[in-house]
Amino acid sequence: MDKPAPRTPAPRDRRSRPTRVADAIKDWLVERNMAPGDRLPGETELMARFGMAKGTIREAMRILQAQGLIETRTGPGGGSFVGEVTADRAKALLANYFYFQHLSVADIYQLRRVLEPELAASLAGRLTDDQLHDLESVVARYPEPAKSAEEERDQHVASLDFHRKLANFSGNPLLAFVVSFMGRILTDLTVYRRLYDPPNRELYEKGRAYQIDLIAALREGRGDDARAIMQAHMQTAEALMQAQEAQVLRRFIAE
């Protein structure tokens, strides 16, 4: 004899249908090795395939959209398409996580101290002239010491921009991402740091000298020099942030 049917017809998935649909579609993308730009089935087809109502399917699509995996367009030829997750979106999503942790300036610099020099060393002798000129143009953006606290703040943001450009030149997507992410957090932070200190001329000259020396070392392929310069630069930068009592901001960053 067969056993009586179990009271629970199936150990059925407790998660909502949209969630399951979203996961099913994700698996489907991987199986078919879909690439950014590839088209997904339309709403009506998905409704038929999953036997679910339009609203349910749409909620599933929103989940995928929120994760950056798809984009949708209306009109003829429209629909849902695989969308490469952009670095900016990934940073925004990751920032949501750190919104609930509290990162200190010291935490960030514990990584920066070792990653930025590593990055600099790995780029030595590998940058094109265009890339080097790009870096030089950032340095040239503020040829004079700041006259006001606001101007000094702008220079600091520009300096962080320098580091993020450097990160993006890296052939290592993981290194590029982490360094760039830290730069992003520090930029947000800088905008809100206290502004009542007078501009510090000496600090300006020092930071500028670092960047110029670094570019030279990178151009001439002196990896160890580039590493050493960056190490020294990081020490100064950390001390500066600490002295300014900078606080890591609790907010969601925009994508």
Added chain:
Amino acid sequence: MDKPAPRTPAPRDRRSRPTRVADAIKDWLVERNMAPGDRLPGETELMARFGMAKGTIREAMRILQAQGLIETRTGPGGGSFVGEVTADRAKALLANYFYFQHLSVADIYQLRRVLEPELAASLAGRLTDDQLHDLESVVARYPEPAKSAEEERDQHVASLDFHRKLANFSGNPLLAFVVSFMGRILTDLTVYRRLYDPPNRELYEKGRAYQIDLIAALREGRGDDARAIMQAHMQTAEALMQAQEAQVLRRFIAE
């Protein structure tokens, strides 16, 4: 005279309503400094507040849910609640980004090489007895060299587990996250690496010795030693992965 009304009544946001609602709620969370567990307004109230239909509100909630920012429960006392973004979810979301980049083993080790030693050094003399015992129990999990390729693979996964535990002991959430994320990727990778090589006894002894030495150094607060041990360990580990022609897997990791 007033200028004639512009043809476009307002430079109105092109994004869909659910997206805008999700962002509005996000801002609202930050403004009110809501903490995990706090309750959000119910669907009906949100419908009234935003003047939108249920489906639209629900899509917005799905977006927030996908990002890990809220959780929902049905039933009386149910509703939507602020949900702390878990580390696992953040890793899954970030993995979506790297699905479209291609990470090599060398890329990951470029970071591991510097971050793991830094982590080890920063933990020296700061671990509790419980934490140290926890690490020892991982080492004790495989007291003998592997007899089969499968067993060797299990040992490798356990070893990565050791590193992830170490990461989570760090007081630095950023360092913990990055190291743990790399461990996650490498674990996935290890499961699929080639298995036709015979177990390597010498390699086993070496890895085990590293971990035991490291625990001793951590216990006795010898930070520089811990760093040096980990540096040497990383070199071996990288060489091992390269020799095995391990490939970073293209798939979405489960949350």
Added chain:
DNA sequence: TAAGATTTGTTCGTATGTATC
């Protein structure tokens, strides 16, 4: 310019599922 076709976007009403009391 205008009309029509296609596809997502949004609404409304209703019904069902689920957890608490």
Added chain:
DNA sequence: GGATACATACGAACAAATCTT
């Protein structure tokens, strides 16, 4: 068990965007 409060899901209709002719 029944009442209650909430999210979940469905289905039909209409709106808006965008492409083609």
